[in-house]
Amino acid sequence: MNEQVSLNERLSTDKPISVAILAMGGQGGGVLADWIVALAEEQGWMAQTTSVPGVAQRTGATIYYLEMLPARDGHAPIFSLMPTPGDVDIVLAAELMEAGRSVLRGLVTPDKTTLIASTHRSFAVGEKEKPGDGTANPVVVTDATDFAAKRIIAFDMETLATSNGSVISASMFGALAGSGALPFGKEAFEATIRAGGKGIEASLKAFNAAFECTSGKPNDAVSATPHKRLDALPETAGHPDLDRLVNRIRAEFPEQARPLLFAGVKKLTDFQDPAYAGEYLDRVAALRALDRKAGGEAKGFAFTTQAAKYVAVAMAYDDVIRVADLKVRGSRFERVRKEVGVRSDQILYMTEYMHPRMEEICGTLPKAWGLWIEKRPSLFNRLDRMVNKGRRVKTGTLFWFLSLYAVSALRKTRRGTLRHMRETEHREAWLAAATGLLATNYALAVEVLNNRRLVKGYSDTHARGLSKFDRVMSALTMLRDREDGEAWMRRLRQAALLDESGIALDGALKTVATL
Incomplete structure (x- = not known):
């Protein structure tokens, strides 16, 4: 009307x-x-x-x-x-x-x-x-x-x-x-x-x-860089094996590195077990001895501190076993339930997108089996055509949950896999390059440790990160004798992080070649 x-x-x-x-x-x-x-x-x-x-x-x-x-x-x-x-x-x-x-x-x-x-x-x-x-x-x-x-x-x-x-x-x-x-x-x-x-x-x-x-006070201060909080070293971790690791950190390592070492121990215990975390402390202890010999104490043990961070990152690599383990954890289901607001009378189903390649399958096998398949290209390619496809995995169903749970249980055999062998070889080569610089170019040695930041993820993401890491490290021979070598190494790493395709890194490497 x-x-x-x-x-x-x-x-x-x-x-x-x-x-x-x-x-x-x-x-x-x-x-x-x-x-x-x-x-x-x-x-x-x-x-x-x-x-x-x-x-x-x-x-x-x-x-x-x-x-x-x-x-x-x-x-x-x-x-x-x-x-x-x-x-x-x-x-x-x-x-x-x-x-x-x-x-x-x-x-x-x-x-x-x-x-x-x-x-x-x-x-x-x-x-x-x-x-x-x-x-x-x-x-x-x-x-x-x-x-x-x-x-x-x-x-x-x-x-x-x-x-x-x-x-x-x-x-x-x-x-x-x-x-x-x-x-x-x-x-x-x-x-x-x-x-x-x-x-x-x-x-x-x-x-x-x-x-x-x-x-009251309506405005919060914000920061351009996120606040990073590391737990202080506790008096006890609540378990005899973990207490031994905590006491060892307190007794053997400089105070600057202790929060990072404790974080690394927690990460690697979760990734594998306390014995694996002990291997991590063994490796960092050897690096600390070299750091002290090279005068690291006067430099605040910067090399040891960065090693505490990035050796843990290198040892806790993302493999198929780790991904499966994270997908089936009860804490993850509970977190998602809270995020989407699931009520007590509702059932939650999650669909994961997974795209495995034959490289990941071989990496999960015992190293002898994985190498045997990789050395036979025709067999490898036939198997890759079978597995290399996207899958939508419903982890709320019994079949897929049990399948991922079975894969996560392979963590007990992880040290014998082809992927672990290659990660160990790559880690030791990287650390050898860094320690070889300690006596002559301490600052550059620290930057070489920081380059591990480029390697992350698994599958295609890991392959791209590893490629960038290798390209950045290829400039080491040109920078090792320069007083500003660490600054140029840092610029290369920053360029590698700018884009996925590596265009910025290409330009930075060309610039370094003209020095």
């Missing part, structure tokens, strides 16, 4: 409160928008929400836009469907980079916008695909938002929500209530959550925690 309204009645100078929410899939942006609309309507206001989805979960956030006005004389206002740059009162960003994108879109302005943002990161595909550290600099975002917004409230709302058994939408709702940007009391916000009927107690806990955080 069309209502006839005069022009004077239709025009109004009332300005609605405008709210933009930027959230990715699974972050509850729709729930948050519905809460705000329900809150406004319960208080006698008129409200409207629209949404524009992103292309995908990590190629663009969904923008939820809301406008609200107090009801007047029973006439429904006409609301906008999309936010207008420079005319948004409140922006809620469910992730730090989305806060930065809201500034780029012009939604945040210094004359009127209150920006409420979570400082946690959900890394985009473009950040994850880089061989090195491809993460965007969060400090740039916080500097921009500090300048662009009239007021900013920024803290880790994701961690706060998770610690209270809820999702980020609840903590963002609490931050909105604590900001005072909407003319409604805290009790009205809480009543809206209770009316939702799902996860009420957990949502209220996260809401109240965020409300208190906003009322």
